[in-house]
Amino acid sequence: MSRKLISRGPKVGVRLALSRGLCVSSVVAVTVAGCAEGSKPDLSVLETARDPSATEPAAPPSDLPSSSVSGKVPATTDSGSRDDEAGVARSDASAQDPAPDSGAADSGVVDSGGVVADAATQVDSGPTSNACSAALASIKFDFEASDQGWSHRPSDNAASDDPNWPFDPWGRGLAATVACPERSCWASELLQNYAQCGRGELTSPPIDLHACAGERVTLVFRHAFAFWSGTVNRETWYDGGIVEISSNDGASWVVPPAAYPGTVKILGKRNGIECVRADGFHVHDKPGFTGKQYAPSTVEIDVPSSALTSTMRVRFSQGSGVSTASNGQQRGGTAAGWRVDDVHFVRK
Numbered sequence: 001m002s003r004k005l006i007s008r009g010p011k012v013g014v015r016l017a018l019s020r021g022l023c024v025s026s027v028v029a030v031t032v033a034g035c036a037e038g039s040k041p042d043l044s045v046l047e048t049a050r051d052p053s054a055t056e057p058a059a060p061p062s063d064l065p066s067s068s069v070s071g072k073v074p075a076t077t078d079s080g081s082r083d084d085e086a087g088v089a090r091s092d093a094s095a096q097d098p099a100p101d102s103g104a105a106d107s108g109v110v111d112s113g114g115v116v117a118d119a120a121t122q123v124d125s126g127p128t129s130n131a132c133s134a135a136l137a138s139i140k141f142d143f144e145a146s147d148q149g150w151s152h153r154p155s156d157n158a159a160s161d162d163p164n165w166p167f168d169p170w171g172r173g174l175a176a177t178v179a180c181p182e183r184s185c186w187a188s189e190l191l192q193n194y195a196q197c198g199r200g201e202l203t204s205p206p207i208d209l210h211a212c213a214g215e216r217v218t219l220v221f222r223h224a225f226a227f228w229s230g231t232v233n234r235e236t237w238y239d240g241g242i243v244e245i246s247s248n249d250g251a252s253w254v255v256p257p258a259a260y261p262g263t264v265k266i267l268g269k270r271n272g273i274e275c276v277r278a279d280g281f282h283v284h285d286k287p288g289f290t291g292k293q294y295a296p297s298t299v300e301i302d303v304p305s306s307a308l309t310s311t312m313r314v315r316f317s318q319g320s321g322v323s324t325a326s327n328g329q330q331r332g333g334t335a336a337g338w339r340v341d342d343v344h345f346v347r348k
Contacts, residue, residue: 132212132347139207141343143172144184149205152186155317156280158199165329167276168200169318169337177336181222181296188241188318188337195329197268197275199283201317202340206249209303209345210310216348217303219245219256219314226292226335228323232267239320240264241338242288243301249311255286258301262290267321275321283319292335303345316340 141148152170154160160167169188174180176191186202188194209217227239242264244253264286268278275281303312316338324333 129215129347132215132217135208135211136217136345136347139345141204142182143186143341144182147172150186150202151205152200152202155199155201155319156277156282158277158280160276162329165195166200167198169194169198170200170202175336175339178224178226178294178339179296180339181224181341185339185341186316187339193331193334194318194320194337195331196320196323196334197329198320199281199318201315203250204314204343206310207312207314207345208310209308209312212347213308214305215308217308218346218348219243219301219303220298220342220344220346221340222296222298222342223289223338223340224293224296225289225338226294227290227337228320228334229291230267230323232270236265237267237321238262238265238290239318239323239334240283240288240290241316241318242283242286243299244315244317245303245307246313246315247304247307247309247311250313250315253315254304254307255288256301256304258287258299260287260289261293262288264288264290264319266319267323270322271325273322273325273327281319281321283317289338296339296341300346314343 141150143150150172152168154167158167170186171190172186173184173190175185175187177193178187180187188198188200188202225241227241229236229238231237240262242255243258245256246253264283266275266281266284268275268281268284318338320334324330
């Protein structure tokens with residue numbers, strides 16, 4: 001008996017057991033001694049033995065010779081033959097799979113479930129990100145035991161000549177009427193309504209965020225508030241508060257974009273009653289917090305990339321206009337003010 005072993009493809013082994021007198025297979029060109037030229041093979045005795053670790057290739061299209069079949073083989077996450085899934089056969093044992101396609105699947109990251117994820121969405125665990133995470137973890141203000149370096153003063157260089165009518169209403173402690181989100185907090189009046197024509201700013205110490213340059217960082221805080229609003233001369237006015245961020249230790253300030261519930265609109269003059277520097281409220285016409293929200297909530301505001309410096313500061317500024325038609329430090333027509341607590345930062 002004469003026997004010949006033929007291997008096809010890098011993963012598939014095909015053995016043709018040829019008995020004496022058999023001729024050439026129409027698929028694989030093998031010449032066996034003793035076959036008459038032009039005779040046809042007896043396929044009944046053709047045995048195909050499969051390697052247990054291999055997968056048999058699919059048959060080539062009928063209109064192409066087997067040696068010309070080729071094609072791009074898609075990636076797969078299971079352990080089966082990629083040639084099988086592609087529906088193609090490879091005749092050259094030395095042929096290699098084509099180069100990966102440059103599409104999204106190749107540039108992404110495959111998780112343990114075989115799902116291709118966009119590489120841009122993966123969290124960078126490099127030194128920069130680790131330094132940023134460490135910096136943010138050290139910056140937390142809960143205001144329970146101390147002021148933690150925060151300070152406050154009247155806004156807009158305005159000064160009151162009445163010690164009983166302070167323009168700066170901020171204080172830290174336990175608040176009445178509208179409770180602190182978490183025990184002690186900063187409040188624009190702790191135990192009574194704020195006075196009309198008030199303006200005060202609560203400012204953080206310098207905060208070092210330079211390790212987060214190039215990252216997306218969010219300012220997070222808890223708060224509750226109640227501000228006066230009313231219609232005077234057919235126009236609606238809103239006391240309220242704004243959040244400001246400085247990149248240069250307080251030399252300049254910006255209101256970062258966010259989904260604020262309203263726009264502060266200060267009524268500086270009313271029926272002959274006029275606030276000090278009535279036209280100089282810097283909170284006026286700026287987006288911020290107006291109206292009333294007694295239940296504590298969490299606010300997240302993206303920090304501008306330009307503010308990820310070593311001298312970044314945060315400021316909470318409140319302003320109030322003439323809420324009643326009476327002169328003096330009227331409080332009966334105002335409201336409880338702002339409660340600010342648990343200020344920190346997170347990396348997105």
